[in-house]
Amino acid sequence: MKIRVFSSPQSAGLYASSLLEEAILTLEQPVLGLATGSTVIACYAALRGLVWCGLDLSKTVTINLDEYIGLPPLHPQSYHYFMEDTLFRDLPSRPKEMYIPNGMAANLDVECDRYDSIIHKYPIDVQLLGIGVNGHIGFNEPSHSLFSRTHVVHLTPETISVNARFFDRVEDVPKRALTMGVQSILQARKIILMAFGKGKADAVAKAVQGEVRTDLPASMLQFHRDVTWILDTESASALPRNVWGGHSILSEMTP
């Protein structure tokens, strides 16, 4: 595992976007697993900049991690809307195929099977992840067991209250979501996990160094051999300094 600590979300986002760019430039048909949430916005902003500078997305396939159940694609808090709004809107080149689970599907079991067949058809080269304050990845919530494949998840009260900041009222936050399973995430060739802020420090330290536990889903990433943790100094603050060197990138390079 690699841990890279940055002094600002902007510089961390630039670094994350450069890892995605490398995959886009070097692979014949790059398949990117994409995430939502405030953390990845810095990466998407930088990636948009690269596309405006000529990076071609037209051979790329994108597969998103998750979606709320019951929010139509045009709802401003749906992850369909988030992806258009923060990454794809008005770009000079768009991915050739883009997939996000359909949270409005009449039959959710059929939708889960459909999504798994997409992941099977397009094995993910690089999976971008955020992390919940409770250690969730995608919407794989802490539990006594974890699902390997795409499934319906009942969001924990903690996740509902954390995500309520994006909705008018906490009652408006959907209680269920569709999420890619942990096995699908771990099958990606490379994983990039981004986390910023003090609120994530505990989950990050436990996931990087603690026991592998189903009640801290991000700890499963210890089983993967190519994970890059992209942190800021606050989200890295509960990790012993010898784990990441104790020097944030860029703050050390800036006079």
Ligand code: GLP
């Ligand atoms: C949501 C998403 C996760 C994301 C998490 C962190 O719950 N389903 O994929 O990692 O939020 O969000 P944020 O980056 O806003 O802290």
